[in-house]
Amino acid sequence: xxxxxxxxxxxxxxxxxxxxxxxxxxxxxxxxxxxxxxxxxxxxxxxxxxxxxxxxxxxxxxxxxxxxxxxxxxxxxxxxxxxxxxxxxxxxxxxxxxxxxxxxxxxxxxxxxxxxxxxxxxxxxxxxxxxxxxxxxxxxxxxxxxxxxxxxxxxxxxxxxxxxxxxxxxxxxxxxxxxxxxxxxxxxxxxxxxxxxxxxxxxxxxxxxxxxxxxxxxxxxxxxxxxxxxxxxxxxxxxxxxxxxxxxxxxxxxxxxxxxxxxxxxxxxxxxxxxxxxxxxxxxxxxxxxxxxxxxxxxxxxxxxxxxxxxxxxxxxxxxxxxxxxxxxxxxxxxxxxxxxxxxxxxxxxxxxxxxxxxxxxxxxxxxxxxxxxxxxxxxxxxxxxxxx
Amino acid sequence: xxxxxxxxxxxxxxxxxxxxxxxxxxxxxxxxxxxxxxxxxxxxxxxxxxxxxxxxxxxxxxxxxxxxxxxxxxxxxxxxxxxxxxxxxxxxxxxxxxxxxxxxxxxxxxxxxxxxxxxxxxxxxxxxxxxxxxxxxxxxxxxx
Numbered sequence: 042x043x044x045x046x047x048x049x050x051x052x053x054x055x056x057x058x059x060x061x062x063x064x065x066x067x068x069x070x071x072x073x074x075x076x077x078x079x080x081x082x083x084x085x086x087x088x089x090x091x092x093x094x095x096x097x098x099x100x101x102x103x104x105x106x107x108x109x110x111x112x113x114x115x116x117x118x119x120x121x122x123x124x125x126x127x128x129x130x131x132x133x134x135x136x137x138x139x140x141x142x143x144x145x146x147x148x149x150x151x152x153x154x155x156x157x158x159x160x161x162x163x164x165x166x167x168x169x170x171x172x173x174x175x176x177x178x179x180x181x182x183x184x185x186x187x188x189x190x191x192x193x194x195x196x197x198x199x200x201x202x203x204x205x206x207x208x209x210x211x212x213x214x215x216x217x218x219x220x221x222x223x224x225x226x227x228x229x230x231x232x233x234x235x236x237x238x239x240x241x242x243x244x245x246x247x248x249x250x251x252x253x254x255x256x257x258x259x260x261x262x263x264x265x266x267x268x269x270x271x272x273x274x275x276x277x278x279x280x281x282x283x284x285x286x287x288x289x290x291x292x293x294x295x296x297x298x299x300x301x302x303x304x305x306x307x308x309x310x311x312x313x314x315x316x317x318x319x320x321x322x323x324x325x326x327x328x329x330x331x332x333x334x335x336x337x338x339x340x341x342x343x344x345x346x347x348x349x350x351x352x353x354x355x356x357x358x359x360x361x362x363x364x365x366x367x368x369x370x371x372x373x374x375x376x377x378x379x380x381x382x383x384x385x386x387x388x389x390x391x392x393x394x395x396x397x398x399x400x401x402x403x404x405x406x407x408x409x410x411x412x413x414x415x416x417x418x419x420x421x422x423x424x425x426x427x428x429x430x
Numbered sequence: 431x432x433x434x435x436x437x438x439x440x441x442x443x444x445x446x447x448x449x450x451x452x453x454x455x456x457x458x459x460x461x462x463x464x465x466x467x468x469x470x471x472x473x474x475x476x477x478x479x480x481x482x483x484x485x486x487x488x489x490x491x492x493x494x495x496x497x498x499x500x501x502x503x504x505x506x507x508x509x510x511x512x513x514x515x516x517x518x519x520x521x522x523x524x525x526x527x528x529x530x531x532x533x534x535x536x537x538x539x540x541x542x543x544x545x546x547x548x549x550x551x552x553x554x555x556x557x558x559x560x561x562x563x564x565x566x567x568x569x570x571x572x573x574x
Binding site for chain 2: 164165166168169172178179180181182183184185186188189192193194195196197200241242243244245246247291292293294298
């Protein structure tokens with residue numbers, strides 16, 4: 042970032058994702074926050090500013106005012122705190138806002154969090170809350186659900202690019218395999234293509250194993266200017282770029298429902314700011330809220346041409362150990378999708394990968410540069426972040 | 431979920447499929463916009479009522495419903511590309527699931543969308559049905 046301070050991550054940590062019946066929103070935020078602060082070797086008193094991503098505390102648990110709430114429970118009062126919201130990209134947006142705060146020179150040590158408590162409501166209610174991320178008057182009002190919107194994208198994509206249903210299943214199988222190696226993952230079970238193809242239909246052509254789960258979870262990252270970060274860690278992770286972009290909230294107004302233009306824009310801008318090319322990226326965390334979204338992401342981020350992601354997936358290139366590892370933590374599909382926390386959880390995973398600290402079998406050997414991609418709604422928001430060792 | 435006013439203010443658009451058209455460049459919009467996104471300040475948008483005819487651009491059969499749509503489940507949700515250009519999201523009715531296909535010709539019809547809890551506001555609006563009159567056969571088949 043020209044004329045601005047270079048931003049680095051001192052530490053990042055996430056809770057395990059899952060159905061945490063015994064933990065509320067405060068407990069989750071506290072757990073991730075304490076892990077990150079301990080790992081950073083800083084004191085809570087060193088933190089000067091807090092940004093928290095949260096999609097819908099109000100509708101999931103009746104709790105708003107999440108910024109001050111988390112500051113309070115992490116013992117950070119009286120520092121400034123705020124909550125940011127961009128649906129499922131709330132975490133990604135929070136991270137980019139935290140980077141701006143450090144880059145601007147106003148704050149040195151900044152904590153970025155993401156938290157969501159989703160399992161205190163019935164599944165139908167969770168579906169309705171998530172519907173708030175689409176155009177309420179023209180999509181949700183007519184009965185569409187999120188699986189429904191992504192199914193519309195999938196159906197058209199498979200029609201235009203002649204993609205087979207097995208490709209979607211292969212994405213789920215790979216993500217469950219990676220998830221089985223990740224102790225923080227919501228699902229640790231491995232599945233087969235056959236199991237994926239006979240799992241219950243949710244929204245044709247998407248079945249149960251095409252959908253990410255409703256998860257509770259939190260993640261926190263501690264940021265600082267690079268020079269200060271070096272005092273705390275020998276392996277600061279540099280934020281080369283963190284770029285959000287917007288597009289039409291509703292799918293019906295999209296230029297092309299098989300492309301998430303916000304991802305295309307954010308990716309191009311991020312690579313330009315980072316002075317990097319696609320081939321420089323060693324490991325990628327993409328927003329696979331549904332299996333179709335992983336295919337779209339690989340293409341829209343510019344790693345292959347439109348319609349060619351299925352080839353990479355079907356050849357096994359997206360496994361750890363393959364040519365182009367994607368979602369080493371199991372992705373949203375297996376590692377879980379606590380919506381407001383997901384964007385920060387992806388950052389925590391990349392930090393682990395770039396420091397070579399991921400568990401055996403899912404560590405990308407010698408990973409030096411990673412990319413995280415977080416999407417809100419059906420593509421109304423996308424955030425692309427490039428990190429380097 | 432929402433108040434009477436929230437239903438009332440969108441009634442015209444949902445009952446008559448109203449959108450807007452830019453008189454400068456001819457682009458049509460749904461839902462109606464106040465400003466043409468292409469011409470911006472130079473554009474002039476006026477209301478337009480769509481013919482209601484179009485084709486299925488993409489579709490899905492939803493097996494899990496949000497609240498208040500339980501009685502319509504499974505439901506067919508589609509993006510319909512109107513003959514005038516814009517796309518709308520709506521349900522397809524009076525159609526067997528195995529007859530659905532991308533490109534299928536459909537027309538708008540007026541239906542109940544949902545009932546807000548028991549005895550609450552009933553919301554109406556457009557849904558779409560096959561244009562080739564196969565929906566009359568659909569009804570006859572249901573009668574037998």
